Amino acid sequence: MPSINEICVISNQVQRSLKTADKLLNKLQSRGFVATDHVTPHTDLIISIGGDGSFLGVMHKLNYPEIPVLSINTGHLGFFSEINPDEIDLLLDSLSSKSYFLEEMTPLKADISTEEGLSSVWAINEVVIRSSMVKAIHLKIQVNDQLIQRFSGDGVIVSTSAGSTAYSYSAGGSIVDPRLNVLQLTPMAPINTNSYRCFTSSVIFPPDACIQITPEREPEGYVVVSADGIDFAQEYFKLIEVSLAERRIKMLRLKQHDFWNKVVKKFL
DSSP: OOOOOEEEEEEOSOHHHHHHHHHHHHHHHHTTOEEESSOOTTOOEEEEEEOHHHHHHHHHHTTSOSSOEEEEEOSSOOSSOOBOGGGHHHHHHHHHHTOEEEEEEOOEEEEEEETTEEEEEEESSEEEEEESSSSOEEEEEEETTEEEEEEEESEEEEEESGGGGTHHHHTTOOOOOTTSOOEEEEEESOOOSSSOOOOOSOEEEOTTOOEEEEESSSOBSSEEEEETTEEEEESSEEEEEEEEOSOOEEEEEETTOOHHHHHHHHHO
């Protein structure tokens, strides 16, 4: 594994996180590491301190850096987190002895075509397409140009394997092992009547799938596309294409990392 010398520590403003950051910075310096609070051309590792929301915010702010990232959990679920604050010494020992590995995650990319042009958003967990008003949205959903369904309901969630334990799970989606590089489409409050027939469970697609979403009737004028909880209002969208991005995110993992152990502790 490559050596890690310079480490950037980024914390949210919660008191516990700030105290953890101070403790970590002092210990890093005492161990001979170069510790900063900002990314430089020489940064070998980024450490995010906070919850999953803080981690996602750091990734969005830094535009999904190629530098490996590790998260210390001072929040609640902490699915992206590798250690808790009381395990800082374990982390430093692992960094010094190179007892770690890099795990890659593939984010989503959503290309949005409107009357004003083309824009793109990225997400680690999920992309959500929903109405910005309290009314049903009517969508035509295709995958690689093949019609899958005509959807009516609150909206749809397209999630990564890493995001399967987030919003998608709350909406009834499946938990997917992050080692499987797939896309999951989860309906939100689908309408099932004599007039509308929609899937009521999530559907999982292979990594080369491109999910194409268009208005079923006239252009939808009140649509919000949300990427990891960040909303982007869209007026009269024509087409939204969601697929796995070409870029990769590198998570630094310690030897004891176990996704399913976290699932058991957090959910069961």
